[in-house]
Amino acid sequence: MHRYMKPLxxxxxxxxxxxxxxxxxxLPLEEAERGFEMFKNKQDDCEKVVLKP
Known part of the structure; x- marks a missing residue:
C-alpha cells in the first residue's frame, strides 16, 4: 500500500x-469507531468511509 500511495x-x-x-x-470524526465497524463488517453496503472534522 505505501509504495502506491504517492503515485495514486x-x-x-x-x-x-x-x-x-x-x-x-x-461521517463526522466523532463517529470514527462506528465507521470502522461498518467498514470491517461490510454493513450498509459500506466500501469506503470518509471522516470529516
Missing part, C-alpha cells in the same frame, strides 16, 4: 482518478 495521490491531483466513486459513507 499524484494521479488524483492531476484529475486522472476520481476517488469519490468509492466513497459510500461520510
Amino acid at each position: 495521490l499524484e494521479r488524483i491531483e492531476r484529475g486522472e482518478i476520481d476517488p469519490t466513486r468509492i466513497i459510500t459513507h461520510t
